[in-house]
Structure formats: structure tokens, C-alpha cells
Amino acid sequence: MTLYRYFCMATLTITHRVPEETVVDFKVTEWNDRQVSAGVGATIYFRDGADRAVFSVDEERWLGAYFTAIRPLYLTRKGEAADDQGCFFLGTTGLPVANPRSDLCRLWRHCRKICEGAGPNPPPVTAEATGTSSRDKSSVSGKGSRDDQWDAFFSEFPTPYFNWRRIQLEKRVLHVSASAGRQRPTEAKVAAIVAKEEWKTNVPSLPDVLQAWVSPLKAAIEDDKGVLKSVVEQRWKGIDFKDFREHKGRGVIATMPFSKGEVICDCHGKLISESEGKKMMDEMQEGVMCYLFFDTFGRRMNDSGKASNVKPVLIQLNFADGPQDTVLFLAQRNIAGNEELRWDYGVRRMSFRDEGMDLAWLDD
């Protein structure tokens, strides 16, 4: 509760640049006289209007939560002789706060560990009255800026009250990704949706949205009964093995045309992370060849360099016993019958274990 009170005070002194002495002197009557504009926030006038702060809806709610849920507890605890002097911010003893700066330092120490990149000193608490209340974004930018620190603080503050902010962001990310429709979301599209919703903070980033966005293609494949059956039974239509002999051993060819985006086969092996794969490669004995795709069409498909007609895509398939990550090979373009199916291994001459190995075929 004390940390929460510090946080409310910081909202005044840091976000709204209200002078410390005004915060100490902030009266309950001034809170009660605030001017609320529905959906916009509230304006609070301090010291007979000498200072003012325009609060957002959220900020007003935060202070309201302190006022209705925490301050009364402190008041009921106060000793006989204690006088709250009508002040809004009270210490645990029910007396007005005396030193907001040291309170903020305590708050700062608490959140510093979660504000990586922030300097060791507390953010400046301005002594002068600015008369302005809006957060000046133009003066703070870059990593470790005040905005970043607040965002880090908001997302990590160990009070359930603040979980809503994380939840809000998750919901916003889902909303934006759903609003993007069938088209892969772009920076401009995300910005347009954010502007339309008039979100100013806690705004979803493009990478977040892209992660949440499920392409219509993927969505259709996830539950495709034919694909699920083919993966389980390892029976794929329209492809076969072909021996290319010395040149490059066996490979896979199309025995019917495929349209761009069609599922051709899966790689059907144990799915491992990139780091696990690298570790496996590092631990592999010199000269011993090993494939990370096992015993399927996927395993036999040869490398294309940059001229691939097939691409591996990680998709979560919805099997009867639960979802499972699966790598499927999709047609990257329309493919004619009899074409060899090849994908880009991503291996180049200078790739990790290729140095010194005789991989002349990479030059093909």
C-alpha cells in the first residue's frame, strides 16, 4: 500500500511535474473538487488554482483507488492527537507525508531493478511549478528514457492492480491482429488502427501483432483433416522419390502440379530449437553426416540455394489429442508435375560447420 501511495505521488511529481511542496499540501477538498470530463480524465486545481494537473482517465482511477482503498485505512490507524490536516497523501500513521523526495527514492530503488538501462539516480523531481500537466513525450525518448522506465515499471509493478495493463496490451494486440484481416499487418496498418482507437500509451508493436496474427493460410491448415491424416499416416499425394545418382543422391519430385501455398508434405521428425540443433551439430563427430529431418519426403528433399520452390513453415496442427508444432513444406509458387521439389537449406559456404568441408554442391 505504501508503494502504491509512492506511485501515486510519483504520478504527480514526475509525470505531471507538480512541485513537491504542492504534493505535500494536496488537500482532500482539492481532490473532491476536481473537474471530471467523461472519457477524458480530470483536472485538479492545487493551491487555489495556482497549480493544476490534467489527469488521464487511468491516472484519475489510480489516485481514486488510493483515496478510497488505502487512505481510509491509514486514517483509522491514526493516534488520538494526530491531525491529517485534510491532506490527500498520508503516511501509515495517518499524518501528512513530510518528505516526498525520500519516498520517491524508495520507490525508485524498488523499481530500479526492473528498469534495466535506467541510470542509478532517481529521475529528476522538479522543484519549480510548471503549471503544465501533460507528459512531454518530445523531451524523453530512447532506451532508458523516462517513458521506457515507466513502461517497464508499469509492466512489472508487483501489484495485481497493474496486471490490467498487461492484459490490456494483450487484448489490444489481439484486436489489432484481428482487425488487420487477411492481409499481413504492416507498420502503417498497425499505426492506423492505433490512431483510430485513439490509444496513446500501452500501444501494441508491429512484432507483437505479427506474432499474434495467424495468416488465413495457416488458419485453414491448422484444422485440415487431410493434412492431419497425412502427417499421422505419412502418406502424401503427388510426390515421389527420384534418384539423381552421383550428382546429388535421392531427391523428391512432384508427380502432379501444386498451387502456391499448398501443403506438400511435412518433415516429421522431433522438432528441436535452433540452439538444440546447433548443439547437436557441435557434438557431432567430424565426417559423420546427419540430417535434422528424419526418414520422410521432407528428409529427402534437396537444397535449392535461392531457387527454391518449396518452403518449410512452422504450424501448430490441432490433433485430436492436442495441438502440436509441425514443420510443413508448402509450395512457394505454382509447381509443375515432374519438377524436383527443393527448398533453401539456408546453408552457405561460410555456414557454421561448412568451413573446411567439401561441400562443392553448394556451388551448384
Ligand SMILES: C[S@@+](CC[C@H](N)C(=O)[O-])C[C@H]1O[C@@H](n2cnc3c(N)ncnc32)[C@H](O)[C@@H]1O
Ligand atoms: C537432406 S539430404 C537430401 C537427400 C539426399 N540427396 C539423399 O540422397 O538422401 C541432404 C544431402 O543431400 C545432398 N544434397 C542436397 N542438396 C543438394 C544439391 N543441390 N546438390 C547436390 N547435393 C545435394 C547433400 O549431400 C546433402 O548433405
